[in-house]
Amino acid sequence: MTKHNVLIIGSGGREHALTWAVSKSPHVDKIFCAPGNAGMDLIASLVALDINNQETVHRFIEENKIKLTIIGPEAPLVEGLADFLRSKNHLVVGPNRAAAQLEGSKIFAKNFMAKHGIPTAPFRTFDDPAKAKEFARSTEGARFLVLKADGLAAGKGVIVASTPDEIVDGIEQMMEKKVFGSAGERILLEEKMNGPEISVLALTDGETVLPFPASQDHKRVFDADKGPNTGGMGAYAPTPFYDDAIRKEVEKNVIQNFLAGLKADGLDYRGIIYFGLMATFQGVRVLEFNVRMGDPETQVVLPLVQSDIFEAFLAVAEGRLKEVQFDLKKDAACTIVLASGGYPGDFKKGFPISGLENANKLKNVVVFHAGTKKIDDGIVTSGGRVLAVTGLGKTLEKAVLQAYQGVKKIEFQNAHYRRDIAARALNNPAIYEKIRA
Ligand SMILES: Nc1ncnc2c1ncn2[C@@H]1O[C@H](COP(=O)(O)OP(=O)(O)O)[C@@H](O)[C@H]1O
Ligand SMILES: [Mg+2]
Known part of the structure; x- marks a missing residue:
């Protein structure tokens, strides 16, 4: 071989x-x-x-x-x-760079969606702060309560507001004070939607799309979605919010139109496409595209792949994904992020981490490192998100319990993690009482 x-x-x-x-x-x-x-x-x-x-x-x-x-x-x-x-x-x-604009420019992405019939929230784009503020204050603009910087802003460039005043304030920050530099020179205003968010990551070579199990991320730093946004504090898959009806809708309205759009616009896409979705009462809407895998969604979707992932990636790169047999396990996975206390604000680094091997030794537990560093006598913390501990099981409940078993073996000073990952999906508070105990 x-x-x-x-x-x-x-x-x-x-x-x-x-x-x-x-x-x-x-x-x-x-x-x-x-x-x-x-x-x-x-x-x-x-x-x-x-x-x-x-x-x-x-x-x-x-x-x-x-x-x-x-x-x-x-x-x-x-x-x-x-x-x-x-x-x-x-x-x-x-x-390629041109297709990566689907993430690199939110305006490019929204225009792509509008042009190719991919369902998304109604939007307006602005490069003039005065015009943006005028629209935000208008009767029509009152529904447009989501403000997004056009460019990459490390997950901080979106404001979901309750009042037009907050939007006007945000426009001043982004477009006039330029808190995100050139990323905020152009902005989007979007209608605010409601509903559970679902991440569908998939392999694509521009001809075929092979999705991973649908997952859900937990962006806020504290339990019950309190506190500021982070890179992601935990995830699980598959999510019950992605039922058969939604899956069919996504295949037809999102995936097919995405592929047709790539072709029509001559975009070379061999990689990962991440559809950030919201399941609203009016149907599934695309919140955003990412052009790479999500973190921590990767830590739950990859362990659920049965097939040889290297072969699948090679087929992506060679543009022959339709030849690939892509089998998924029937199991569930949950990952818990252990973060440095203080993250996403200021935090200290360099604390020794103990228990990594004991956690990894547990059956159906895999510890993935993020902000860690090897020093002479061990491994120390070196970033905001330090580890992601993934648990696997035949059911989501088993996967969640397994992940927290792993977490309990690991210690470092000021460690913080959420104790409610996947709680909405399980809807069984007793499990989380055990986890908190
Ligand atoms: N139109 C919208 N209505 C309601 N919430 C939204 C809308 N757009 C974005 N959000 C919320 O803001 C979050 C961040 O927006 P997103 O477009 O994913 O940008 P990024 O991930 O680059 O910060 C989403 O995960 C979602 O919770
Ligand atoms: Mg997002």
Whole structure:
């Protein structure tokens, strides 16, 4: 059997989960991670590549006979790393720069949705703060209570308001005070919707879309969705909110129109597409696209894949996804993020982490690292989100309990985690009383 070398770009829990999943393939020889983290270091070789320097990445790929490069985060995709590597005849998982605008520019994404009949909230775009404020204060504008900066703002560029005054305030912050720099020079105003949010991540080569189990993220830092937004404090899959009726609706209105839109607009898309959905009373609406896997959704969807994920990724890159047999397990998964106390605000780093091996030894528990660092005598915290502990089980309840069993084995100073991940789906408060005890 020919074995191949793989390069994974990124350093978060998502990339550790990618490394872990790819490492299970009998077709994989060496895995390199740039820059990686202490968890990835246990199963792959870390390389201190400057991932913003495309030529450096290319040289590394040539020197190390890399067959496939998987780009984890959005920034290098928006910068055109996939285009550059493809121009050198390398195989890449990740869309080209033009298609990465589906995440890199929210206005580009909304225009794409409107043009190709993908259901989404009604919207207006502005590049003039005076006009934006005038619209926000108008009778019609009163329904448009969601303000979004056009460009990448690390998950902080969206304001979901209760009153037009808050929107006007936000417009001043983004467009006049430029708190997000050039990302806020153009903005979107959207009608505010209601309903459960669902993440559908999928592999695509622009011809075929193969979805992972639908998942749900938990963005707020505290239980009951209190406190500020974070990168994500936990996730689970599959979510019962994605029932058969919604799945059919998504396949027809979202996925088919997405593929047709790529074709019509000549967008080369070989990578991951993430449909951020809201199930409203008026039907499913797309909140946003991401052009890469979500973190922490990756930590629950990859463990639910039965098939060889490396082969599937290779087929994505080679544009022959329709040949792939993509089997999913019937199980459920839940992941709990252990964060540094204070995150997403200020927090201290460098605290020793104990219990990692004991947690990993538990059956149906996998510990994924995010902000961790190896020092001489162990592993210490080095970021806001430190670990994601995934539990697996035949049912969601079992997966949740297993994940929290894992969490209880791990300790570091000021550790914080939510004690209600998947609670809405399970609707069984007794389980969470046990978890809190
Ligand atoms: N039109 C909308 N109506 C209600 N809530 C929204 C709307 N758009 C976004 N949101 C909320 O804001 C969050 C962030 O918006 P999103 O478009 O996903 O941007 P990002 O993930 O880049 O911050 C969503 O997860 C959702 O909770
Ligand atoms: Mg989002």
